[in-house]
Amino acid sequence: MTTAESLTSSKTPANAPLAAFVADSRCECQASLRAELDGQRNVLRGTAFLRGKRELAPAHAIGAKGERFDIGWACPFCGRNVLRSFDSSALPRAR
Numbered sequence: 001m002t003t004a005e006s007l008t009s010s011k012t013p014a015n016a017p018l019a020a021f022v023a024d025s026r027c028e029c030q031a032s033l034r035a036e037l038d039g040q041r042n043v044l045r046g047t048a049f050l051r052g053k054r055e056l057a058p059a060h061a062i063g064a065k066g067e068r069f070d071i072g073w074a075c076p077f078c079g080r081n082v083l084r085s086f087d088s089s090a091l092p093r094a095r
């Protein structure tokens, strides 16, 4: 067995980036916030989920190259700007 798995990622379509990590948090209005991040921890997509309804939530990463970085969401349910800190090494891998 070789460790060639990292070399096979070229089969990922360039126009459909796959999330490498996910970051979950919660808004003060109880909406569940999720950001899907690529390998450089740029936000690919943000969503919010509340009472059975899922909406797109504009999200962006701040200081994504650092060990600690922040993700900001604009909650579509209550309009708050939600800022949460994440530890890069502790981010769960997307799958």
Ligand SMILES: [Zn+2]
Pocket (backbone or CB within 6 Å): 027, 028, 029, 030, 031, 075, 076, 077, 078, 079, 080
């Ligand atoms: Zn909210």
